[in-house]
Amino acid sequence: MARWMQRNRGLDVYMQISDDEKFVLRPDLSFKQVREYALDNILDFIALGFEEGKTHIIWDTEVASWLYPLSLKLAKRVKISELKRLTKIDDSWNIGIAYYSAVIQSVPALMMEMELNEPYRAIIPMAVDQDPLARVAVLLAEKIGVSKPSMIHSKFILGLNGEPKMGTKDPSSAIFLSDDPNVVKEKLERSACGPPERCPSLSYLRVFEPDDDVFFNLWELCLKDPEEGCKACKNKAKGILVPFIEEHQLRKREFRDKVEDYLMGEPPISK
Amino acid sequence: MARWMQRNRGLDVYMQISDDEKFVLRPDLSFKQVREYALDNILDFIALGFEEGKTHIIWDTEVASWLYPLSLKLAKRVKISELKRLTKIDDSWNIGIAYYSAVIQSVPALMMEMELNEPYRAIIPMAVDQDPLARVAVLLAEKIGVSKPSMIHSKFILGLNGEPKMGTKDPSSAIFLSDDPNVVKEKLERSACGPPERCPSLSYLRVFEPDDDVFFNLWELCLKDPEEGCKACKNKAKGILVPFIEEHQLRKREFRDKVEDYLMGEPPISK
Structure with a gap:
């Protein structure tokens, strides 16, 4: 945001x-x-x-x-x-x-x-x-x-176990930016399924999927056919999150010597 | 100390x-x-x-x-x-x-x-x-x-008014390192007189006069002849404190650009 x-x-x-x-x-x-x-x-x-x-x-x-x-x-x-x-x-x-x-x-x-x-x-x-x-x-x-x-x-964002809050105490309840992309895939596959308002994958998609139509179509599918909906949500989430994490980790390595440029080294002082 | x-x-x-x-x-x-x-x-x-x-x-x-x-x-x-x-x-x-x-x-x-x-x-x-x-x-x-x-x-050190503690609230109760040497002289002249254990001048001399004999002779004089003792204590204190303050203020100006050399700029770190 x-x-x-x-x-x-x-x-x-x-x-x-x-x-x-x-x-x-x-x-x-x-x-x-x-x-x-x-x-x-x-x-x-x-x-x-x-x-x-x-x-x-x-x-x-x-x-x-x-x-x-x-x-x-x-x-x-x-x-x-x-x-x-x-x-x-x-x-x-x-x-x-x-x-x-x-x-x-x-x-x-x-x-x-x-x-x-x-x-x-x-x-x-x-x-x-x-x-x-x-x-x-x-x-x-x-x-x-x-x-x-x-x-x-x-x-x-919902916990992957369907709980209302992710917790660092249970690493399987959340996807971390440092997770191996394969681990992300596994975590999403094993994540909880439920009515759309309790679906972790939809909760992630609400953040990462800018297209409202895509999001609400999945929501409807979950209501009509919970099993198909769950599969579709997880696949969509994997399709967005896995490449996102891959790219993120690549960029992170590239920025390693740029930290100084972003650091606020001086206090705000009036000119 | x-x-x-x-x-x-x-x-x-x-x-x-x-x-x-x-x-x-x-x-x-x-x-x-x-x-x-x-x-x-x-x-x-x-x-x-x-x-x-x-x-x-x-x-x-x-x-x-x-x-x-x-x-x-x-x-x-x-x-x-x-x-x-x-x-x-x-x-x-x-x-x-x-x-x-x-x-x-x-x-x-x-x-x-x-x-x-x-x-x-x-x-x-x-x-x-x-x-x-x-x-x-x-x-x-x-x-x-x-x-x-x-x-x-x-x-x-006793307050110049004879109180057991100097106070910054009453500037006339203490001699400051920043006092003008003439002010120091006046402050000592006007300072309280009393039995030797309540004498501000003796209290200062205990710090600035390394010779025990000088100090205790003044103490005895105060006991024997309070008026003469008081005069002698004040004169001795003036004789030591006024040049001390003068020299101190001179040295202070000299050291103005040496502060960095005394500043602990780095934390203690094991080698």
């Missing part, structure tokens, strides 16, 4: 790679590991076709030289009590999660207006479970007197 | 300039102002004669590129509840103070052993009111399995 807005509305995309959050949330991950995941995430984004020059990647631990000083301007304005009111955080949480949630995650949404004194409106496309964090950013925007960011909540 | 240990025991001195703390603690100060104070503080330290090469200045907002990532390793280990137990912080405090107190201030004391895997013992000379913060560092040292830092609590 962010890519669509960039292409069709010419918007700049600021993308925060929060390896700091992952590190303080996950006791099992080392600092080195979260940094490796971060790089991989960045390559995924670039390979998805975000435009150079209009895509500004904020890799938290890589750009701390300006991200941390900017975060102080927000940290000064949030009380621990406010953070508790807006999020699930209580005294048993570690202070790293608290600082990230209160401050670091709000910087990209607010920094442009905060530092440049020019009106900006940030739009944050996100999954609904991230909403409490965005509410902290809204509170901060009010306090420092800049425009409040707007949130657009995305729906989840 | 830190300088004495560096000169006489050959120790490396790590000096944290916490402009981030000042900024989140003081609603009235801008980011630009705390940065200016920080630079001035650094020049004070260098002018006091700390040795280049064995003095590592950690200017928080200047070295955030490595200080913030290192701080995450500690932030992961402190719960908000632990912070509250050890310090005065409660839910009405802002999250910036909490993060600084829990984490940032502990980095210099723990980072050498944490990152280099070599045993180090940090000694922290400090005023007793900073003790709660150091207790957080001790807790963290236990948790991450490195040597606990040791604290040496310094006594306060």
Whole structure:
């Protein structure tokens, strides 16, 4: 969706790679590991076709030289009590999660207006479970007197097992951009079948198939002849997802030395 | 005292300039102002004669590129509840103070052993009111399995008004390194007089006069003839402090472009 807005509305995309959050949330991950995941995430984004020059990647631990000083301007304005009111955080949480949630995650949404004194409106496309964090950013925007960011909540793609949400805990429930194309094929073949509103393949096609007719014809087929419909959905999904994944992985390798060009190395500073 | 240990025991001195703390603690100060104070503080330290090469200045907002990532390793280990137990912080405090107190201030004391895997013992000379913060560092040292830092609590120099503590709220209660030498003279002349244990001039001389005989002769004189004693203490203090301040301010100007040489620009990394 962010890519669509960039292409069709010419918007700049600021993308925060929060390896700091992952590190303080996950006791099992080392600092080195979260940094490796971060790089991989960045390559995924670039390979998805975000435009150079209009895509500004904020890799938290890589750009701390300006991200941390900017975060102080927000940290000064949030009380621990406010953070508790807006999020699930209580005294048993570690202070790293608290600082990230209160401050670091709000910087990209607010920094442009905060530092440049020019009106900006940030739009944050996100999954609904991230909403409490965005509410902290809204509170901060009010306090420092800049425009409040707007949130657009995305729906989840169904899990391959038919559950309403994919989970990283069960790798078979989702297709990963890093999956081997043969594994993608297998996962789709073995995926759940059900009424169209519970069909994982249709859920993927809703994202990857721009032609409404194709999509709703499959939907109808599922209603009329569930067995044929299921086969057709899976085949269509394979036909789109497998080459997509193949190409994506190829592009990812090509972009390996282009990361610097997308990284937001300097803070926003008025000219 | 830190300088004495560096000169006489050959120790490396790590000096944290916490402009981030000042900024989140003081609603009235801008980011630009705390940065200016920080630079001035650094020049004070260098002018006091700390040795280049064995003095590592950690200017928080200047070295955030490595200080913030290192701080995450500690932030992961402190719960908000632990912070509250050890310090005065409660839910009405802002999250910036909490993060600084829990984490940032502990980095210099723990980072050498944490990152280099070599045993180090940090000694922290400090005023007793900073003790709660150091207790957080001790807790963290236990948790991450490195040597606990040791604290040496310094006594306060008496206020010029005879109070047990100088206060920045009342500029006439203290001599500042930035005071004009004539102001220093006036401040000492007008300073309180009392029994030797309550004499501000003697309190200063205890720091600046290395000769015990000189010091205790003045003490005795104060007991025998309070009026003469008071005059003698003030004169002796003026004789030492005024040229000290003059020289200090001269050296400070000379060192203006040497700050970089003392700054710890790189994190501790094992070879």
